[in-house]
Amino acid sequence: MGDCTNAAKISEETAVKTLEFLKDISKQVGEIFLFGGTVLLEEGGKYYNTSTVWRYGKLLGKYKKINPIKAELEAGVTKGCEPVVLDTDLGKIGLIVCADSFDPALVKRVAELGAEIVSLPVAAMGTHPAVKGHPLTEKMARDYGVFVLKVGNVCSNMRGGRSAIIAPWGILGEVSDAPDDSVLTADLDIEKLREYRSRLSKA
Secondary structure: OOOOOOHHHHHHHHHHHHHHHHHHHHHHHOOOOEEOOOEEEEEOOEEEEEEEEEEOOEEEEEEEOOOOOHHHHHHOEOOOOOOEEEEEOOEEEEEOOHHHHHOHHHHHHHHHOOOOEEEEEOOOOOOOOOOOOOHHHHHHHHHHOOEEEEEOEOOOOOOOOEOEEEEOOEEEEEOOOOOOOOOOOOOOOHHHHHHHHHHHHHO
């Protein structure tokens, strides 16, 4: 990639290739929902850090990050303004991106829109403080009654960016800090989640 401080250049060099790749992979995997991390997409002359969802090679939805960090803003990334929740046969899926998880009002809004599963791509830089476990996303899962699908770094040295699948009642799975790609799976018990949310609403 070229200039990493210029959103327009990044988008020009990566957006089309990334979307084509996601479309092709989604066709190959078929029934599986494919969450496309993030890509810098141009819309109306502005550039948004955008998460996408695919199935059978079709784009089902996209979400523009509402809380870009300082470096993104300085590079020319524009803030999104609308939360996104998709109604699927797996349940309602909410989309947030990285620093959005630090915005309780946004997370609460996504849950209020009915999200039962939250897709959360993250990137933990070297400046991120080391943490044990996934305290922020575990709290998110407990407080709002959602499954969190956190997709992050490989070998992040426990800096908060490791991939994990988190339920309100605990971590269902997480990757190790080994510098290898891995596949993480877990059964998401939607009925148990709905019972949890029902108790949560009465608390």
